[in-house]
Amino acid sequence: DTAVSQTPKYLVTQMGNDKSIKCEQNLGHDTMYWYKQDSKKFLKIMFSYNNKELIINETVPNRFSPKSPDKAHLNLHINSLELGDSAVYFCASSRRGSGWEKLFFGSGTQLSVL
Amino acid sequence: QQPVQSPQAVILREGEDAVINCSSSKALYSVHWYRQKHGEAPVFLMILLKGGEQKGHEKISASFNEKKQQSSLYLTASQLSYSGTYFCGTGGYSGGGADGLTFGKGTHLIIQP
Numbered sequence: 001d002t003a004v005s006q007t008p009k010y011l012v013t014q015m016g017n018d019k020s021i022k023c024e025q026n027l028g029h030d031t032m033y034w035y036k037q038d039s040k041k042f043l044k045i046m047f048s049y050n051n052k053e054l055i056i057n058e059t060v061p062n063r064f065s066p067k068s069p070d071k072a073h074l075n076l077h078i079n080s081l082e083l084g085d086s087a088v089y090f091c092a093s094s095r096r097g098s099g100w101e102k103l104f105f106g107s108g109t110q111l112s113v114l
Numbered sequence: 115q116q117p118v119q120s121p122q123a124v125i126l127r128e129g130e131d132a133v134i135n136c137s138s139s140k141a142l143y144s145v146h147w148y149r150q151k152h153g154e155a156p157v158f159l160m161i162l163l164k165g166g167e168q169k170g171h172e173k174i175s176a177s178f179n180e181k182k183q184q185s186s187l188y189l190t191a192s193q194l195s196y197s198g199t200y201f202c203g204t205g206g207y208s209g210g211g212a213d214g215l216t217f218g219k220g221t222h223l224i225i226q227p
Contacts, residue, residue, distance in 0.1 A: 045217075
């Protein structure tokens with residue numbers, strides 16, 4: 001069983017479209033995250049979320065919004081896609097806040113905006 | 115605050131050793147090390163929490179200095195499978211809250227036969 005799974009693996013879309021990436025974890029973890037990895041391989045935190053709080057990286061445009069229907073799911077919605085949004089997006093989870101807990105990553109979603 | 119990793123890239127022959135450094139201008143709650151192979155997700159290697167701590171994982175080990183501002187990852191007698199990008203991640207600035215890890219820019223390690 002995959003611990004952290006995200007779909008789709010590849011997403012190709014046109015500028016201006018709205019798209020979603022889904023993420024599910026079966027580890028019983030309290031905290032989930034979205035990371036963006038650009039073409040230079042820089043891994044950047046976008047959001048972290050647990051039952052009680054959503055922490056947003058201030059540099060993330062408000063076109064990006066996380067949605068969590070329950071503790072095991074954290075989906076990423078992106079509105080009005082732009083060329084610069086092309087990247088690999090990783091979902092991750094940890095048992096608690098990641099200061100002391102290791103992260104488990106999903107396999108990534110390669111987003112290409114044309 | 116993003117930790118600073120060095121070097122940016124290393125090319126080694128199989129069997130050689132490497133050291134990757136990760137530093138911060140302020141004391142850290144923790145340091146994590148991850149390895150990412152091309153086209154794959156980052157995979158956890160180890161976490162260090164205490165000043166002066168050292169940990170080992172087969173031929174890969176790491177240390178965290180007393181002031182908790184620098185960590186080093188040691189790869190001994192490197193194998194082809196060690197190739198990849200190594201990231202250090204720091205977190206817990208808010209005392210362990212769910213604020214996610216901040217990763218360094220990565221060190222690309224290439225092991226040649």
